[in-house]
Amino acid sequence: MKSENGFYGQYGGSYIPEILYSSQQQILTTFEEAKNDPSFVAELHKQWQQYSGRPTPLTHCENLTQHLGGAQVYLKREDLNHSGAHKMNNVIGQGLLVKRMGKKRVIAETGAGQHGIATALVASRLGLECTIYMGAKDVARQYPNVFWMRQLGATVVPVKTGSQTLRDALDEALRDWSSSYEDSHYLIGTACGCAPFPEMVTYFQSVIGQEVQRQSLAQFDQLPDRLYACVGGGSNALGLFTPFLEDKEVEMVGVEAAGRGMDMGDHSIRLSHNLGQAGIAQGFASVFLQDDQGQLQETHSIAAGLDYVGVSPIVAHLAETQRVRMSYANDEEVLAACSLLLQKEGIIPALESSHALAVAFKEAADMRPDQHIVINLSGRGDKDIFNVAKAFDDKEFAPFLEEYLKNYHEQDTVQDLSESLSQETHA
Amino acid sequence: MSQLANFINAKQPLTSQPLAMTHVIYGYPSIEASLEWMQALLEMGVETLEVQFPFSDPVADGPSIVQACHKALESEPKIQQCLTDLGRLGRDYPNSKILLMSYLNPVYRFGITKLVKEAAEQGLTGLILPDLPIEHAAEYQDACVEHNLDAIWLITPNMPTERIKQIATQATGMLYCVSRSGVTGQKSSLQTEFDLAAYLAEIRQHTDVPLAVGFGIRSPQQVAELTGLADIAIVGSALLDAHNQGGIATGKAMVANLFPQLA
Numbered sequence: 001m002k003s004e005n006g007f008y009g010q011y012g013g014s015y016i017p018e019i020l021y022s023s024q025q026q027i028l029t030t031f032e033e034a035k036n037d038p039s040f041v042a043e044l045h046k047q048w049q050q051y052s053g054r055p056t057p058l059t060h061c062e063n064l065t066q067h068l069g070g071a072q073v074y075l076k077r078e079d080l081n082h083s084g085a086h087k088m089n090n091v092i093g094q095g096l097l098v099k100r101m102g103k104k105r106v107i108a109e110t111g112a113g114q115h116g117i118a119t120a121l122v123a124s125r126l127g128l129e130c131t132i133y134m135g136a137k138d139v140a141r142q143y144p145n146v147f148w149m150r151q152l153g154a155t156v157v158p159v160k161t162g163s164q165t166l167r168d169a170l171d172e173a174l175r176d177w178s179s180s181y182e183d184s185h186y187l188i189g190t191a192c193g194c195a196p197f198p199e200m201v202t203y204f205q206s207v208i209g210q211e212v213q214r215q216s217l218a219q220f221d222q223l224p225d226r227l228y229a230c231v232g233g234g235s236n237a238l239g240l241f242t243p244f245l246e247d248k249e250v251e252m253v254g255v256e257a258a259g260r261g262m263d264m265g266d267h268s269i270r271l272s273h274n275l276g277q278a279g280i281a282q283g284f285a286s287v288f289l290q291d292d293q294g295q296l297q298e299t300h301s302i303a304a305g306l307d308y309v310g311v312s313p314i315v316a317h318l319a320e321t322q323r324v325r326m327s328y329a330n331d332e333e334v335l336a337a338c339s340l341l342l343q344k345e346g347i348i349p350a351l352e353s354s355h356a357l358a359v360a361f362k363e364a365a366d367m368r369p370d371q372h373i374v375i376n377l378s379g380r381g382d383k384d385i386f387n388v389a390k391a392f393d394d395k396e397f398a399p400f401l402e403e404y405l406k407n408y409h410e411q412d413t414v415q416d417l418s419e420s421l422s423q424e425t426h427a
Numbered sequence: 428m429s430q431l432a433n434f435i436n437a438k439q440p441l442t443s444q445p446l447a448m449t450h451v452i453y454g455y456p457s458i459e460a461s462l463e464w465m466q467a468l469l470e471m472g473v474e475t476l477e478v479q480f481p482f483s484d485p486v487a488d489g490p491s492i493v494q495a496c497h498k499a500l501e502s503e504p505k506i507q508q509c510l511t512d513l514g515r516l517g518r519d520y521p522n523s524k525i526l527l528m529s530y531l532n533p534v535y536r537f538g539i540t541k542l543v544k545e546a547a548e549q550g551l552t553g554l555i556l557p558d559l560p561i562e563h564a565a566e567y568q569d570a571c572v573e574h575n576l577d578a579i580w581l582i583t584p585n586m587p588t589e590r591i592k593q594i595a596t597q598a599t600g601m602l603y604c605v606s607r608s609g610v611t612g613q614k615s616s617l618q619t620e621f622d623l624a625a626y627l628a629e630i631r632q633h634t635d636v637p638l639a640v641g642f643g644i645r646s647p648q649q650v651a652e653l654t655g656l657a658d659i660a661i662v663g664s665a666l667l668d669a670h671n672q673g674g675i676a677t678g679k680a681m682v683a684n685l686f687p688q689l690a
């Protein structure tokens with residue numbers, strides 16, 4: 001979607017500390033040039049294909065369709081990207097831009113760690129230094145991702161200020177960029193931040209919707225009637241929606257995280273029910289969850305990737321102009337939808353994506369069998385094993401962890417023992 | 428002519444050491460305590476007092492100020508009350524000028540024009556909004572002109588000449604000249620990183636408003652080095668660190684040490 005000087009209606013813009021002005025301008029011009037450079041676009045498609053496995057399939061879910069008894073259900077399989085989520089599309093694109101700008105280092109924020117991992121993967125492949133900021137609470141909740149980022153050579157910095165989650169990680173990434181802009185690029189993971197990031201991330205993610213256009217014509221001879229996507233920052237939703245914006249007959253539904261209740265701090269609903277208000281923070285104007293003094297508030301979702309206090313200015317604008325209908329699903333509905341997909345189709349969805357599933361499943365039942373819906377399965381669910389096991393109240397999981405931990409430490413002792421033995425021998 | 432610029436020019440023959448701009452955070456460690464601290468500084472005669480209204484996400488600030496802002500938010504400060512409190516202090520100490528600094532969102536919630544109007548009514552002389560770029564500032568600038576309050580802009584190192592010109596020619600009151608990259612509170616020696624004199628000279632070519640230099644000032648030498656180059660030295664994180672360490676007494680000692688005219 002084209003902005004007007006970085007604005008989408010009243011949202012967007014570039015509200016960053018003055019020190020970042022030149023870098024922001026550099027990204028603006030580099031992105032404009034790159035988009036119009038056939039060799040850049042060719043390289044982008046090559047990397048998408050060879051490194052991430054694109055195009056991803058559009059999967060017809062016959063069992064689910066029959067079970068729901070309404071519209072034909074299709075899943076856009078972004079879970080099959082390298083790294084297991086749509087995040088890769090954007091990181092590959094921005095990685096190529098970093099090379100084009102001649103920068104040597106990337107900085108990124110991450111919530112659950114999906115964007116952090118994708119960034120660390122690409123940085124390793126491109127030979128870039130990589131620093132990932134992650135809220136200290138998220139580090140504790142998502143340690144396996146931290147482990148892999150570090151193995152990939154990234155420096156992971158736990159952010160201990162404020163709510164110690166994604167929003168603080170984003171603040172800290174901006175602070176790093178303020179002193180490192182000469183050789184570093186801030187590789188933001190969603191369609192937020194100062195211009196041109198919302199437009200640029202949307203551009204790189206739009207490959208999702210472009211493929212869906214072709215695939216739906218090939219597989220069912222028409223465009224989908226409805227599209228569904230979860231909305232954290234907004235990048236997977238905009239990736240799916242943007243190529244269809246001019247197709248007025250295609251309805252679009254964005255799904256936010258209703259968490260565990262409607263009180264402030266229990267959900268991440270920014271756009272429905274006026275729970276969020278217009279504001280300017282973290283480099284852009286959009287809708288944020290905030291109090292009457294303009295202080296940003298805490299959020300919750302069972303899906304770490306949807307637990308964000310703001311939202312893309314493009315989504316805020318599309319919701320305000322009613323081009324996108326906003327809906328939400330709570331933690332419980334999300335787990336039920338996740339479970340249904342596991343049982344009916346043999347696909348393990350990310351909890352983020354399960355938000356889109358929850359609302360789509362509910363609505364599909366009221367549609368006709370000659371109608372088609374496409375749900376963006378933005379990521380795979382392997383990463384959620386700890387949360388899901390706990391939520392499904394799996395009886396074996398905790399004993400498994402305890403046993404594992406015991407063995408883990410015993411192995412340590414064995415190793416310590418052998419080390420001390422070998423030292424004794426040397427002595 | 429700007430009240431603030433007149434005030435600074437009257438106090439500051441460029442040959443003497445720079446005037447003081449001391450930075451404090453409203454509500455840190457509590458609203459009462461922060462007002463006492465401001466009063467102590469005004470009592471010492473600091474020429475300008477920069478008061479930061481806390482925000483949850485202060486992206487241009489380093490660890491000391493970030494932490495203090497989060498602590499300050501625990502007492503749920505209100506911008507309306509802040510204006511009232513600063514107005515009272517300003518009336519008690521008419522020989523100093525008080526400036527309000529805030530990130531955009533609290534100001535935006537309050538209403539930007541309303542803030543300018545009420546700040547002016549309370550006798551504040553300037554506003555600093557570090558995340559408002561000049562190209563998005565028309566409404567704010569109009570309100571400032573209408574209410575005779577100075578919108579204080581930042582100039583940063585490595586800023587393209589064109590942009591220095593664009594900002595400097597719209598400057599009122601003073602320009603806040605950042606002396607290095609990064610956020611507040613990082614250590615820096617003013618002269619080694621780049622040619623500060625050349626930087627300030629370039630800014631001077633485009634404006635005759637007073638120049639204030641800040642970011643990383645911690646030592647009397649750094650302040651002294653600004654003599655003849657700048658009108659004001661801004662001390663923020665270092666003062667906060669001193670205040671954290673030993674309260675008002677230690678904070679005052681630091682100000683006296685940095686600014687001989689206040690000792």
Ligand SMILES: Cc1ncc(COP(=O)(O)O)c(C=O)c1O
Binds near residue numbers: 230232236305
């Ligand atoms: C699998 C998955 N889906 C969705 C999201 C939400 O982000 P966005 O709204 O930018 O697509 C995330 C974020 O981490 C994610 O990992």
